[in-house]
């Protein structure tokens with residue numbers, strides 16, 4: 001298909017997304033329409049007449065949406081992010097829709113941001129900034145701790161987790177890690193130790209989450225696991241909000257078990273993050289409560305947000321569209337079959353994948 005006839009609907013866009021996509025599209029010449037709306041059952045009708053859809057972290061690609069995309073003739077969904085917990089892959093398979101993502105755009109962006117949250121919270125830079133602006137030059141209450149000699153637990157040692165551990169070299173921290181697929185070579189190279197998850201919870205002074213959200217680890221930080229942690233632990237989450245049971249986190253902050261929390265993601269972030277809601281009340285009581293703690297920083301899912309990452313996201317996504325339009329194999333496809341994880345409904349083990357024949 002000619003690129004200029006390849007119609008793409010990009011959902012949940014802001015001016016900065018459009019800028020990088022338009023820059024990249026100079027190479028391709030696709031027919032792109034940008035929607036501000038998120039892709040969800042209510043907006044899926046907008047995809048009529050498009051060949052492909054591009055979606056983001058808070059779009060809802062459930063079975064109903066996949067069915068509507070299929071009815072509208074959409075053949076490809078490109079997630080412009082790494083995580084795909086919001087995509088029903090079974091439904092995509094069922095309706096013959098290919099799904100691609102951007103598996104890597106800048107692990108540095110997220111890892112550096114996780115470190116920024118940790119450093120800011122520990123040394124109370126966010127509070128110092130506000131105090132001085134008000135003419136308050138006192139330092140009472142701003143005391144932090146030396147990182148040197150402390151233990152940090154990293155949950156998930158993929159691209160971002162490993163980059164984060166790499167950044168920690170020089171701080172003199174002891175690094176513990178948990179990953180269901182440990183890689184001893186990485187542990188040797190980066191000088192960290194794989195331990196059971198419970199050991200991470202029990203022995204760490206700081207915990208940083210770098211694993212994907214899966215049905216197995218939904219709410220992995222909950223009342224029970226918080227109770228195992230050292231008093232005053234610093235918790236950093238730049239991964240996915242639903243890894244943490246937020247009500248349990250509020251309890252942990254209230255009883256002092258959690259000493260500080262840096263949250264770039266929140267389990268019910270969809271209606272808030274990325275939007276200017278400064279003229280409205282926060283109706284989510286747990287989010288509102290979290291925002292009141294002086295030892296909590298909530299940011300709006302911005303860990304990925306560097307110029308390099310945006311450029312790479314646009315580049316990889318456009319390449320996927322280009323490959324698809326030209327009938328080439330998609331490098332970054334995600335499929336239950338191809339991943340070899342589970343069996344698609346109604347298909348026998350060993351049957352070829354109808355979506356991604358190889």
Ligand code: NAD
Pocket residue numbers: 082083103104107110155156157158159160161178179180181210211212213214216217238239240264265301302303304305
């Ligand atoms: P990756 O696939 O390279 O690594 C993920 C690692 O987590 C893998 O080693 C995997 O084995 C491990 N893992 C899987 N299940 C686990 C579990 N239950 N407990 C511990 N480890 C587990 O992914 P990545 O590029 O490092 O990204 C990690 C996550 O970061 C993404 O899934 C996404 O949710 C999040 N992310 C957030 C932002 C942001 O802007 N805040 C941006 C990009 C990615």
